[in-house]
Each structure stands twice: as C-alpha cells, then as structure tokens.
Amino acid sequence: MPRELRPCGTNAAYLRHIRKGEEVCKPCRAAHQAENRTKWRIAPPEVKARQQTHRANRYEATSRLIEAHEEEFRGLMDDIRAGGHPGGDVRNEAIRRLVAKYRPEFDKHLKTVREWADVFAEFMTKEQG
Numbered sequence: 001m002p003r004e005l006r007p008c009g010t011n012a013a014y015l016r017h018i019r020k021g022e023e024v025c026k027p028c029r030a031a032h033q034a035e036n037r038t039k040w041r042i043a044p045p046e047v048k049a050r051q052q053t054h055r056a057n058r059y060e061a062t063s064r065l066i067e068a069h070e071e072e073f074r075g076l077m078d079d080i081r082a083g084g085h086p087g088g089d090v091r092n093e094a095i096r097r098l099v100a101k102y103r104p105e106f107d108k109h110l111k112t113v114r115e116w117a118d119v120f121a122e123f124m125t126k127e128q129g
C-alpha cells in the first residue's frame, strides 16, 4: 500500500518539492524553517559549529558563482520578480536556479573553499599549538 503523501505546509512536503525539483511553496518553506529552528535549538555545540562552517562555505561558493555569472543572475532576479514568485524570497530563488544550472561549477567552488578552510584551520591550530 503506498504511503499517503503529506500535504503542503509540512517538512515532508518541503522535501518532496526539493526532490522533484519543484518550486517550494510558501507554507512548505515556513514548515521547513520551523523544523530547522527546532533542530538548531536542540543541536549540540559541535554540530552547530560544523553547520556554521558549512553555511559559511556555501555562502562563499555561492558568492563566487554569482560573481562569475553576474549578468545572468540579475536577469534571473528580473524574471522571477516579473513572474511573481509565490515562495517569497526572489534572491534565494535566483540563487537556487543559478546553482541548479551550474551545479558542477558550484561544486568546484565549494571544493576550493573547503580546501582553503581546511588549510586555514590547520594553520591556526599550528599557530596556537
């Protein structure tokens, strides 16, 4: 018997949107954010530290990707704005589309950023040790 699909406005539905490559609707985005906030509140410090590093790395990789495709990114923002974006955040949606289009390039940036973060961390450990 197939499982019944969870309706929009749940984290399960949010993950389903992502899996199918669909645009995430507003109730699902809100449900996902609430779930993340709860997880974050109860997460142990080492998990929080790792998450923060991960987020900073992704942010840096995203910035590099946008920089490399600045005009296209601006065009995406205009398109999304013109189309009326139900999910809300136009910039995030433009980033999502840009990353989806240039996935291998984004991954390459992320790899570079991570490697540098590791080199830097090692250097700091040596300096302090």
Ligand SMILES: [Zn+2]
Pocket (backbone or CB within 6 Å): 007, 008, 009, 013, 014, 017, 024, 025, 026, 027, 028
């Ligand atoms: Zn939904």
